[in-house]
Amino acid sequence: MxxxxxxxxxxxxxxxxxxxxxxxxxxxxxxxxxxxxxxxxxxxxxxxxxxxxxxxxxxxxxxxxxxxxxxxxxxxxxxxxxxxxxxxxxxxxxxxxxxxxxxxxxxxxxxxxxSGLGTLPAVAASELPQVGEHHVDVAVIGGGAAGLCAARATAAAGARTLLIDDQLAFGGSLRADPRHGAPAADKAHAQAQAAGVTFLPRTTAIGYFPEDAGGVLVAASETQLHRVVAREWIWATGGYPVLLPVADNDRPSVLALRAAGRLLEEHGILAGGVICVLTHPRMREDAEATAAALRDAGAEVTVIPAAEAQAVLGRRGVRGVRLGDGRRVDCDTVLMASVPSPATEGARQQGCDVVLDETGGGFCLVVDEHGRTTVPHVWGCGDVCGYRGPGAAAAHGQAVGEHVARALASELSKAVP
Ligand code: FES
Incomplete structure (x- = not known):
């Protein structure tokens, strides 16, 4: 290939x-x-x-x-x-x-x-991975719109800031949204870099251990482990695209709305020729924006409220969508515009409270108007606090980053006699 x-x-x-x-x-x-x-x-x-x-x-x-x-x-x-x-x-x-x-x-x-998943690696690992140590003022977990802006704000205020992100490229959902795209993501990354942020790219935050040296976050890349100790923690982990409750929603050629946006914006690949977008009411605007970009690129696109869809038709691919009233919409690709589910696992390991968002998406991180969670020195910004989309997440990240920088400065001034 x-x-x-x-x-x-x-x-x-x-x-x-x-x-x-x-x-x-x-x-x-x-x-x-x-x-x-x-x-x-x-x-x-x-x-x-x-x-x-x-x-x-x-x-x-x-x-x-x-x-x-x-x-x-x-x-x-x-x-x-x-x-x-x-x-x-x-x-x-x-x-x-x-x-x-x-x-x-x-x-x-x-x-x-x-059943099961795969067989053992062809070559057994023979060496333990190296372990990197990081002692910083601020650790930001998540390199999407909110995380990049928060990290830029704290680094610009002089705080030693480390940003951890698990994706192939920084920018998160900015890269998947035709209203922003890869240029906006690259710009946000470059601005954070210019402000002095240190990055751990393609690295996953895998666990927080409160009993270890007052609290250590362990992160892993393909070749290295990292132990991170920080004065302030900012969770900017965004949300996961999830399936909508429609029969046979697991078929190949059923993609998340963001996946189709990412394919188009980042790779110049059209997800399908005839596309049906099933949308949650809260995601209508996002769905229409991606649908418009797909139409501009040559696809035939229909946007349907998810509540009207009953089943995806097809087996190794998609042939259409059956609606609740018995009608059928022919298509070769289905996009699911669901409310992303906040990625709160890490913040919950630190003891932060979450609350169910009754309007969709699942459990969000509880934060006050400045981004403070229910745990001291732990903050949240962007979609992990409830879906708001990349533009608003960036603004939230910037505001929370500025509050963290102020809180850190006042903490440090108290420590100096
Ligand atoms: S994990 Fe690769 S497509 Fe979802």
Missing amino acids: RGFTGESVAAAALAGGAQVMSRSLKYHRPRSAFCLEGHCGGCLMRIEGIPNRRACQTPCHAGLRAESQNAFPSAELDVLGAVDFVFARGLDHHTLMTGSAIMNLMANRVVRQL
Whole structure:
């Protein structure tokens, strides 16, 4: 397959016409990239002999080897997909053939062979990763619109600021929104860089350990671990695109709205020729903005309220959407404009309160008007506090960053006699 150096394996595969990238681990249902942000698992592949790597977060290079896993002979043509037909009403392996101990043992052996995720790496790791130590004034977790602006504000005020981001490029949802796009993301990154922010790119914050040296955040890149200690913490982790509750919403060619925006804005790839966008009422404006950009690029696009949709039609791809009133809308791609679900895991590990947003999206971080969470020295900004979109998230990040800088300055002035 052809790809550009540095673009994601998933983007190259989609541009090359790959329809199915993986199979679900139990029923072997066909799956493909949904989010293109590293958060859904639809693109898991065996890459360079290592299982379960996210193709959307792995950059291409010449000669890279990417294989499907957990499928025979391939994800495109998986004969194990028969399980989905045979057990169309579901399979509870806990009660499979429990009438006989021997039959149950055999059934469990077979189930274990047929399901799961990949096989062990071709080469076992023989060395422990290096560990980097970072002692900073401010640690910002998340390099999207809010995180970049917050980090720029604290660094500009003289605070030693470290920004951790897990994506292939900084900018988060700015890169996926046609109203902003990659140039706006690159500009925000360059401004943060100019202000003196230190970056840990392609690095995931994996856990906060309060018992370790007064509180340590551990982050991991492909080759290194990092221990981060900070005076102030800012969570700017945004939100995850999620599926809308429609039957067969897991089909290949069902993508998050942001994934289609990212493909178009960042890679110049049209997600489909005839596209149906299902939208949550709160996401109507975002859906229309992306639909307009897709139309400009040559696609035929229909936007439908998600509440009207009943099922996605098709199997290895999409053929249409069935509506609740019995009508059918033909299309080759479905985009889901759901309210992103706030990524609050890390902040919750630090003890921060969350609250259910009754209008959609899930549980958001509780913050006051300055971005303070319920835990001292821990702040939140942007979509992790409830979806607001990249433009408003940037403004929120800037405002919260300025408050953090002021709080830090007053804390430091108290410490100096
Ligand atoms: S994790 Fe790669 S597409 Fe979602």
